[in-house]
Amino acid sequence: MTAIDIDQAPFKVSNLWTDQKSRGLLIQIVSLILLLLFIAYIANNTMSNLKLLGVETGYGFLSEPSNYDINQRPIEYDSRSSHGRAAVVGILNTMIVAVCGIVLATLLGFTAGVLRLSGNWLISRLVYCYVEFTRNVPVLLQILLWHGIIVHTLPLPRQALQPADGVFLSNRGFAIPWPQLEPAFWAVVVAFFAAIGGAVWFAGYAKKVQAETGKIYPVITINLAMIVLVPVVAFFLAGQPATLDWPALTGFNFKGGLTVKPEFIALWFALSVYTAAFISEIVRAGIMAVSHGQTEASYALGIRPNWTMRLVILPQALRVIIPPLISQYLNLTKNSSLAIAVGYMDIVATIGGISLNQTGRALECMSIVLAIYLTISLSISSVMNWYNKRVALVER
């Protein structure tokens, strides 16, 4: 045999570099060593700095009293509560503004996206102007602008605007009626979740029946009626366990009801309006991505327009819309950290702001804040990856 046997070739050090496999291995080993050295260097520096400053480390401070107040507290909290509880209040406040913002931004964004595609020249231009103006101005500035408008142009509580009975708009915030829940209210909550479970079951059942016999139930109507009616019936059966609490002016401020602070409103509006501009572009792109041939083919098969929308266009448009939509939701959540600019006490302002300044535990406080945001982001993005895999086009 005259074939060249590679294993027999004499070994040279330069082969380590010219051979692709060993070069890859070499690069990986070197970069791993460099990374470890870098981490060790930083850890070493941090240790010696902390020793030099004589700062205690550890998360023990979380159970010490915080000595500061938070103006919006979804759970019991006062200045004697611990730093840990302040962090929880901060997380809840972040969640509240994120969820409210996501709901409003979705409504606004979908409306704007559909209107932008409308054949009406005027309205599509108007929406275009809205989108370009809001997208190209920093969201921090928009938050400050909304805050300025609420604080400077709305009247004092005494002369509060009253657009509807029991709703007061003033520069101290918006006061609205709010239900006071009695313990028996849990029956309504249980009924609500039971109704949702029933709706899911019914949808599956209707699908099965349709597949077997071709009979079509009006699933959406029945399910909506069920989800609305069952809790209402439960509410009356349980003896109306909630009363509306009306706000009233006492002295310089409102008592009763729910007073939504100007900081929250400014943050909520600004984030929603800003994110909605991006969402409207996503919705527009998603609808335009479904080729017109799909609609025509569906009509040719004799499918009615609203069924075409539901069964042919929307499923395809959503595949394009949902991934960027979720990353916009994530952006909104991350942008809610700008709350600190108007004094809304979110997670960055509580544990990453006041607690950090009071205790000087920069390392611990920032690690908590970073860990919380990372948890939110990574869990949402893993859900998104799962969805992407599920709806991805299956090709060769």
Next chain:
Amino acid sequence: MAEQTAKFAPGTHPDLKPPITSTGAIRWVRENLFSTPTNTVLTLLSLYLLYLIIPPLYLWMIHDAVVNAASRNECQDLGSGACWAVVRVRISQFVYGFYPVELRWRVDLAFVLLVVALVPALFDKVPHRGYAMIFTVCYPVIAFFLLWGGLGLEPVESSKFGGIMLTVTIGVSGIALSLPLGILLALGRQSNLLVLKVICTCFIEFFRGVPLITLLFVASTLLSYFLPPGVFFDLLLRVLIMVTLFSAAYIAEVVRGGLQAIPKGQTEAAQALGLNYWRLMGLIILPQALKISIPGIVNTFIGLYKDTTLVVIIGLLDPIGLSQSILADSKWQGLSTEIYVFIAIFFFISCFSMSRYSIYLEKKLHTGHKR
């Protein structure tokens, strides 16, 4: 009827004018504004909305606005609209921050040179583009010495930087540094080498997972822990590093999308021709991938430019930071709306022109068939 047909032989009837409702402006209005009942309602609603917004806005911004006044009270005496006097009086502060007055020519020069350096990089029909690009490459060094001093120029501390100048400094250096870093990260994430891939993925996911403001807090509070004791460096520099890393992570994801869109056949063909990794990437894959990712990259740049406003929260004096010190002045108290609107207009102009440029570039680089 019979008479009319008699007058003209078949085919000789002169063309009649189309009905007036199907030509010109009337047709356009009918088709675009009142084509269906829904459209009519929408048109009327938006006209009403415009009526609600435009006249008061015009009165406030232009008609009743005051430009020449020395304080807010004087403004209120002169007119009921916006008090632009605050912007006019403080404009130099808005532009230069607290940069020493006698040295401000250096900022102006740096800005003019920035425009000169950008033109050959942005447009390809510039005469002698090759030589001009040499200047573009050298520009960062020139700008550094002009702004911070050195080489015989009087040094200026970066704590004196402020206003629009600070925004542009952070924005432009962040953009210039994050693009190459982002491309490298994207290549690393797509690499076959497991260790590099894991490092790059962790880096990207970390920086994309946290808000910029927390990173800026890390820069201002924590970074000094990570350096050897006794070593300090400038807050502006620390902010620049964080902003660059942050937007590099986003650019990496955009570029990765572009890389994934290139068919594998391109890689295989290039390998068959015997190109090594860097030539394969530099000559074949990246030019195509970057072309696809232009809209995303420019969007990231616009995001970075807007995010420069966040530095106000850690105490740097960008336009918003300056506005807070101006609002604290008893002469101009309560004029936040005017100042914020002014800053908003500045950002709108810069970001909007960036997005227009990206559309131009997309059209220019579009080599496929237009449909």
